[in-house]
Amino acid sequence: MEPVVLRNIVSRTLSFKFKKSPLQGFSKCKARCLSTSAQPQPEKINNVCRTHENDPRNHTLDHVGLYYTIPVEEINGVLKNCVHPWHLRLMNTFNEYGMMVRKPAVELNGYIQNVNLNHPIPRFVLYGRTGAGKASILLHTMQRFHRDGWLILSVPWAGRWVRGWYKEVSESTYKAGRYDLPTDGAEWLAHFKHQNEGKLANLKTTSEYIWTKRENAAVGTPIEEIINFGQTRIKFSSDCVGVILKEIRNQAQTLGLKVLVVVNAVNAFYTQWNQLNALKNSGKKKLHPSEISLIHNFKKMLTPTWTNGVAVCTVEEACNNLNERENYTPLYLLKQEGFEALDPFVPILVPEYTEKEALSTINYYIEHNWIQNAHGRTEEGKKEIIFVSNNNPFKLYQVCTSL
Amino acid sequence: MASLHCRSSFLFTFHRPLTLNASLVTSLYRQLHTTSTFLSRSISTQNENKSIPINIETSESEEEFRVYEIEGLKKLTELKKSKRSLNQPSPPRSKTMPVDQDWTDVWPSASTFKWGTVPFPVRQGRILSSSENEGIVPSKYGNLELMKPPNFLHLTPSHIKKHCAVLKDFCTQWPQGLDTDEKCRRFFPLETKTSDYVFSAPSIRDDRARFASIKFYLSDLKLDYHARDKFIRLVGDRYNKKTDEVTFETGRCPLKSQNIEFLKFVFTVVYFESWKHEDWENSKELQDMEQYFWDLNASRKNCISLLKKIKTIDENKATESNRLDYLPSDILDEDTLCALPPIQDYKAAIEDLFNEGENFQTINKYKESVKSLLNIQENVSL
C-alpha cells in the first residue's frame, strides 16, 4: 500500500512515524498510534520554542516568545471557562497546555507587582486587534496572581451579559428599573466559586440581607452560603453577586485580601447594541447595559472607591455594533462615557506577533505535528505562513489548521 | 478673402506653364482614374504602338484571324459610350504649389479635408488582403474617410503664431511683482470664480453662467478664538478644515455681477456676526463645545477626588513605599493641584487624545502621563 494512502487513513497527528519507515507494517504503526497522542519530537537547536520555566512568577523579558506549560489542574481550576474554546481544543489535541509568554503580560504583571495596594485600585486596559492575544494575557496574569494567593473576580466575556436570544430577563427584586439575568448570575457564582476554591472561608457578611419574608442572611453568614443560595434560588443570583462584590470591596482592606478584577471585553458595559441584538425587557424595550444589575454591580468594582485590588480589562471590537468596529483603540471602543468611567487607566497595547514569536509558534506546531505539509516545515514555508497570517496569532492558527 | 485670392493666383500659375509638366500631371491623373478598371490585356493592346519603344512587326504567318463583321449586328450603345470622355477635370491645385509657400494662406480657417488642396499624398484605409484594392492603401483622391473627422490643418504652428500676434494687442501685461503663487495669494486673498459658456446655438445665453463663487483662507481673516469658532459654525460645511479654505457659492440672482456682490455681502455679514457676543452664547453646554476641554469635563473632577483620596491615605501610612511624592503636604484648592506638572502633563495628554484623535503617539503619551500621575512603576527585574 502507498504511504500516502496510509497517511490519509490514519489520524493526521501520527503520520510523522511513516516518514521514518513508510513501508513498514501498517498494523504495527496503527496499534502504536491509536494508543498515544502526538509525541513531541526532539528539539532542534535553532527551533527552540519552549521554556522550562513553568512558573509565571519567574517570567521575565528573557522568556518572551517561548511556550511554557500550564498544569492541567489550573486549566480546570482557576482558568476554567477563561480559555477560548479554539485555544482549549488545540491544547487538548496537543495533550499539553502550552501558552506563550508575551511581552504585554510581563509588563502588566510587573505593574501589578509594584502597585501600592493601599491606594484606590489602579486600572489597566488591554487593547489590540481581534485575535492578537488579549485574553491569553489575562490568563497569564490570572494564573500568576492566583499562585500568589490573590482573589480572582473574572468575567470571561462581558459581551455575554448584554446579548443573547431567548434569555430570561426579569425585573430586579431589589430595585425597580433594573433587570436581572438569573441564569448568567448563577453561572457567574459557580464560576467564581470554582476559581477561588479554598480562599473564601474567611469571608463573611457584615450586614444583614433579606431576600424574602422567610429567607434572609444574617450578619456573619459565610460567602459560600450566599453563593449556594444564589445557585439554588437563581431568581436572586444577581443580588447575590451584588452582595458578594460589595462584601469583597468592603473587607478587602480589613482582611488583607488582594483582589484581581478581570473583565474581558469591558466595552460591553458602556456601549449599547442596536435594536436587533440588544437584550429587551418584557415590554420589548431595549436595555442599556447600565440597567442590567450584574453590570451595574461590576461597574462598581472598576471604580477607585476601594483599595487592595487591581482591575484589568480588555476592549474588544466584537462587542460593538458592526458599524463601530473601525478601530481597536480604547477611546473609540469605550466611547466618552466608558472612557471617563475608567479614566485614569493605563492602556497596554497587545501587538501582533513579532517574527520571533510567530516562528516560535510555528515551531511549536511543527513539534506537535500540527503542521504536516512538507513545505510548511521549510524556512520558505514558514515565511509564507507568517505572511498570510499577517502575524496575527489567531489567523496563524487558522492558517495552520489546514496544513 | 484670402482663399479667394489664392484661387485666382493658382489659376494664373496653372495657365502659364502649359507645357510638358501639365501634360504629365494630366496623364498621371488619368491613370489614377482608371486604377480600378485597369485590365492589363485590353490597355496593352490599345497602346501597343505608342507606348513601347521597341518596334514590333507582326509576322505574317502568325496573323490574327480576321472576324467578319456584319453591319448592324454590333451594338451601337457601346460605341456611343466610348465617345464621352472629352471633358477632362483640371489637375489638382496642389500640383502647382511651391514647397515654401505660406500654408496659412492656403488653409486659413477650419475646413473639411480637400484632396486637391492638401499637397502631401496621404493615404487612409485598411487593406485586409492583397485581393482587396490590389493590396494598395487607398489614396487621398475621393477618400471619404479622410473627410469625415475634423482636421487640424488650420491650426499649424504658423497659424498659431499669427493668432497670437493678433491677440497680443488685446492683452495686458502681467503685474511685475506677482511672480509666485504665494505672492498672488498674499496680495489678492479673495479668489472669485465665474464661468462663461460658449457654444453654437441660436441663443448666446447660458443659465449656468450666473453662478459665482468666492474663496479665501480663514487664516487670512483677523479673528480671535471666539470669532473664529463662531465663523466656522456659521459657514458650516463651506469651510474645509484640511485646506483651511472657505468657499461661498451662489446662483440665486439672475446676473453674475449680482451674485458676486451678494457673496461679498454675505462674507462681510458673516465676518462681523462672528465678532458679536450674544447672550445666548453663554448658555453653551458641554456637548456644544468645539473641542474637548479637560477642565470642564468629568475627568478633572474624578482625577482630583482620586488624588485627594490618595493624599489622605499617604498621610495616614507614612512609611509605605510607592507614595505620590509630588503632591504637596497641604492642598488648599483644586487649581493649585491642577497646576502640578504631572497633572498638567496628564491634562495635555488627554486633550490630545480627544482632539487629535487616537494614534500610537497620543495613546502612549496618555499612558506615560497616567503612570507618572499614579506612580505606577515597571518591574525592576525586567
Add this chain to the structure above:
Amino acid sequence: MALSSPLPTFFCRPNRQLYSRLCLTIFPALNRKVTTISSDLVNGGNQSVTKSDNQPSAKAITISRSMKAYMEKVKKHDELMKTEVADYEIGKRHLANIMGADPDTFTQEDVDRAIEYLLPNGLFDKKARPMLKNPYEIYPKRKAAEFTFEGRPFHWLYFTTSPNYYNILYDITWKLEGLKTLEDQLYNAKKDISSESKPLNIASSEWITFDQLKNKVLEKIQEKDYQHFIVMMERLASHPLASKEEEFIMQYRNKLHLASAALIAPPVETDADGRSFSWAEGRRKDSWAQVKVYKPGTGQVTINEKDLSYFSNLLYRETLLFPLSVTGLLGQVDIVADAKYGGPTGQAGAIRFALSQALCAFVSDDIKEQLRLSGMLTRDPRKRERKKPGQEGARKKFTWKKR
C-alpha cells in the same frame, strides 16, 4: 497605379500549344540584352533574369505575346512608382513646410507625428488611420519574369506551376539522400555517428508558418503543400547527421524568443529618502490598483494605508503571496498598494497583477519568465457579463412553464 495580381493567370497555367502560338518575332538588335525588369520586382527563380541570346542580328526573332504584355506592364509600373516616389518626396517637403520644420531633416517619425497632429483619427486599428509612407512600403511586391523572350522558362521546374516550392522539396530530398549516403559510409567505416556530429538543436526554434512559406516562394500553394513541406523537413531534421545541414534547415525555422524578454520591466526609481522602488498599475474585473515595491525592505505590506488585514479572507492574502514566493522576494521588499473600485477579489487580483509587474524590475530574466508562465504578467480579461433583455441574467433564462 495598380497592376493585376503578381502572377497573371496565363503565367501559371501554361498551355503548350497556346504558348507556341503566342510567339512573336522581334528585331534582334533591340533584343540583345534585357536586364531588369523592375527595381522592386523580386527575383523569384534561382536564375538571373539577365539573359543574352546571341542570335543572328539580321534575322527577326519571335517574342511571345505574353512576354510583350508583361514588359509593358513592368514599364508602366516603373513609371508609376517613379511618379509616386516623386510625389512622396515633394509631399514630405510640403508637410515640413506646413509644420514649420526643416524639410531636409524631416524624418519619417516627424512625418508620422505631423500626420497624427493634422489629421487626428480615433479608429481603433492603427493601420486604418491616415498615413504618409514611402510608396515602396505601400505597393505590394511582385514576382519577376520567369521566361525568356522566346518563351523558354528560366526555371527547370517551371511546368510544375510552383517551381520555387518544388525546388525546396527537391533540395530537401537530395540533402536527405546525401546524409543517408554519409551515414552508410560511416557505418561501413565503423565510425561512431554520434562522434561525427552532435544532434541538431531545434528546441529553440520552430518551423516557418504557412504564410511565411508563401511569402518565401511567392507562389500559390495550398495548406496540404505546406504540410508536405513540414513532413519532409521533419524527416531531414530528425536524421542523426542533420547538423551537417544545419544552415539549410535553419533557413526555414523561426527563432523562438523568450516572451518575457519582450516585456518591459518598469524602471527602478529612487524616492526622496533615497530608497529605490518601482511601481506599476494593474487591473482586474472592475478594480484598479497601483503598487510601489521598495527594495530593500522588511516585508511590510500597506494597502490603502492599512496593513494586510485590509483583506480579512486568507484567499486574498494568498493571492498577493504568489508572485512574492515565485520571485523569492518574500520578506525582502516593502509593498505600498493603492486599490480602488470593485470588490476584494478584483482588488486582490489587481494588486497582484501590478505587484508582479513591479517586481520584474528587481528580478532576473529567468524569474521573469517563470512569472509570465505562471500567468502573473497577463491581464485577466474576464469581466462581469451584462444581463440580456428577455432573460433572467447574462445566460440564465426565465423559468419555462408549459402552462
